Amino acid sequence: MIIFQPGDVFAGRYRLEERIGQGGMGTVWRATQLALSREVAIKLILPTATDDARYRRMFMDEAQLSARLVHPNIVPVVDYGEDGELLWLVQQFIRGQDLGRVLQRIGRGLPTPLALHVTIQVLYGLSCAHENFVLHRDIKPGNVLVSHDGNVLLTDFGIAKVFSGSPSISTVIKGSPGYMAPEVLRGEAAVPPTDLFAIGALLWECLTGANLFAHGMQDREQVYLATLHNPVPRLAAVGIAAPPGLDDVLQRLMAKGVADRYPTAPAAIDDLLAVAAPFAREATPKALRQFLTAYADVPARAPTPFPDGAAPLATTDRGKRPKPLAMSTRTSALSGQVLSVPTTARRRTRWWLLAGTLVLAGGAGGVVVAMRDTAPALAAPRPEPPAPTPAPPPAGRLTIKATPADAKIFVDGAPSAANLDKLPLGKEAVVRVERDGYLPSEQKVTIATDTTVAVALTPIPEQKPEEPPPTKTADRRDDTKPATSRHHSPITRGKDGSPPPGQPAPARSPTPVEEEPPPMIPIPSGDTPK
Numbered sequence: 001m002i003i004f005q006p007g008d009v010f011a012g013r014y015r016l017e018e019r020i021g022q023g024g025m026g027t028v029w030r031a032t033q034l035a036l037s038r039e040v041a042i043k044l045i046l047p048t049a050t051d052d053a054r055y056r057r058m059f060m061d062e063a064q065l066s067a068r069l070v071h072p073n074i075v076p077v078v079d080y081g082e083d084g085e086l087l088w089l090v091q092q093f094i095r096g097q098d099l100g101r102v103l104q105r106i107g108r109g110l111p112t113p114l115a116l117h118v119t120i121q122v123l124y125g126l127s128c129a130h131e132n133f134v135l136h137r138d139i140k141p142g143n144v145l146v147s148h149d150g151n152v153l154l155t156d157f158g159i160a161k162v163f164s165g166s167p168s169i170s171t172v173i174k175g176s177p178g179y180m181a182p183e184v185l186r187g188e189a190a191v192p193p194t195d196l197f198a199i200g201a202l203l204w205e206c207l208t209g210a211n212l213f214a215h216g217m218q219d220r221e222q223v224y225l226a227t228l229h230n231p232v233p234r235l236a237a238v239g240i241a242a243p244p245g246l247d248d249v250l251q252r253l254m255a256k257g258v259a260d261r262y263p264t265a266p267a268a269i270d271d272l273l274a275v276a277a278p279f280a281r282e283a284t285p286k287a288l289r290q291f292l293t294a295y296a297d298v299p300a301r302a303p304t305p306f307p308d309g310a311a312p313l314a315t316t317d318r319g320k321r322p323k324p325l326a327m328s329t330r331t332s333a334l335s336g337q338v339l340s341v342p343t344t345a346r347r348r349t350r351w352w353l354l355a356g357t358l359v360l361a362g363g364a365g366g367v368v369v370a371m372r373d374t375a376p377a378l379a380a381p382r383p384e385p386p387a388p389t390p391a392p393p394p395a396g397r398l399t400i401k402a403t404p405a406d407a408k409i410f411v412d413g414a415p416s417a418a419n420l421d422k423l424p425l426g427k428e429a430v431v432r433v434e435r436d437g438y439l440p441s442e443q444k445v446t447i448a449t450d451t452t453v454a455v456a457l458t459p460i461p462e463q464k465p466e467e468p469p470p471t472k473t474a475d476r477r478d479d480t481k482p483a484t485s486r487h488h489s490p491i492t493r494g495k496d497g498s499p500p501p502g503q504p505a506p507a508r509s510p511t512p513v514e515e516e517p518p519p520m521i522p523i524p525s526g527d528t529p530k
Helices: 053-067 099-106 112-131 192-208 220-229 246-253 265-279 285-294 351-374
Strands: 014-022 026-033 038-045 077-083 086-092 096-098 144-147 152-154 325-331 338-344 395-403 408-411 419-424 428-434 441-446 451-456
Touching: 014 038, 053 077, 053 086, 096 099, 099 144, 099 192, 112 144, 112 152, 112 192, 112 265, 112 285, 192 246, 192 265, 220 419, 246 265, 395 408, 395 428, 428 451, 441 451
Parallel strands: 395 451
Antiparallel strands: 014 026, 026 038, 038 086, 077 086, 096 144, 144 152, 325 338, 395 419, 408 428, 428 441
16 A cells, blocks of 8 residues: 655646545545646545555546636646556645535525626536536535636536537446436436536525535435426525526526527526626626625534625624634545635734824823723623425325336336325326236326325236138038928927827938939931920
């Protein structure tokens, strides 16, 4: 096993400074690129994880895809390679924190202007990827970094894919539950609108603090079913005062059908810029940096939907401006990126201002002291009461009883369990039941509070071999049947068929013999028979 220590030179051009992250796949080091004297982050993959040739190929593909993307909203890849059994990737050192940790720390959504700002910046980076025929396929808050100066960067193209005009269909589900588009769950090909569905889920989480499809779900199957069937509610239903047009953008970003979504990232950017136009001064990197600084010392809590509006900024005990915060480095457990978490910096006392105040006070010092003693103390700011969590929308239940019991069940074209919960009321669903040897059955049902559908499949009847048609025979008279006369008086018989007593049994007529026709006597020509 290879063991590195601070001060070691890696690959002949990087000096390892500090190990800032470690996981099951490898370690992340803060290092110095010797040729340029700049800080970088090196991701070293453990040899035990590189034994699989398929993984090594995927890692190199990820590095190549990331290296060709150059954009201010994408974390750049500086270098990559392999050294024997070791794989490594060098990226720019980013001081900041990922968006998922930000939302978890504040326990609510961002103010609407900042949520729009973050989403638009991510879309700019995604647009660059799509222009280079690269799909991200794993857009989520954990893969969005917010630097210490308020810039937003998209990272971790770990399962990215190059797409073309005719992409191949993949049956492997790739992505994160709650952000994958319905077509991915159905095993269809990923296309640029697939990433835009994840952008819609990201924007919803930035506004509310919770994922639309995964919040409150217990397993992946429920998340997948919610993604396939649950509609996108209006923001007002969860207590968010949405500006005009924002609900329409969310509906189009997270439409169930690919054709109903935005075709490209620039089209979505245009609509979001129109929605964010009234908040132009509030949707800036500086405003985002100030907002994150105010929440630096707030303990993390579970995210819950929360009404819109900025929370009160953290203040000192004298009601002054928030304390300036320094940054300490950490590493994202999801993407391996080098992050930093704000910490309280030392407050510098402005001695020149204090001295000037004393000079101006002069002989009125006693008055100043008297006013200070009689002035009421400033009350500490009252914390805002937590907003009530909105009640979830009413949900329906669907129970499918199939006969035979081992038949396959499909709901709206996707494999499904026999019992489905938390379905939208009034929605129409197509239930199909199949099994080998039986005729399939399909019917449309409307979801109610407790809907039960009983489906009994009909076995396919066995086909019997066709019998040959009967051969045609000449119609011959059955001469073996005894001849009877219609003038013959009927004979009365007993119950057992014997003649009555005293009456002789009728004599059987002999079998008639067919006589031959008389011979034909030829008539000479010219003679006429008389």
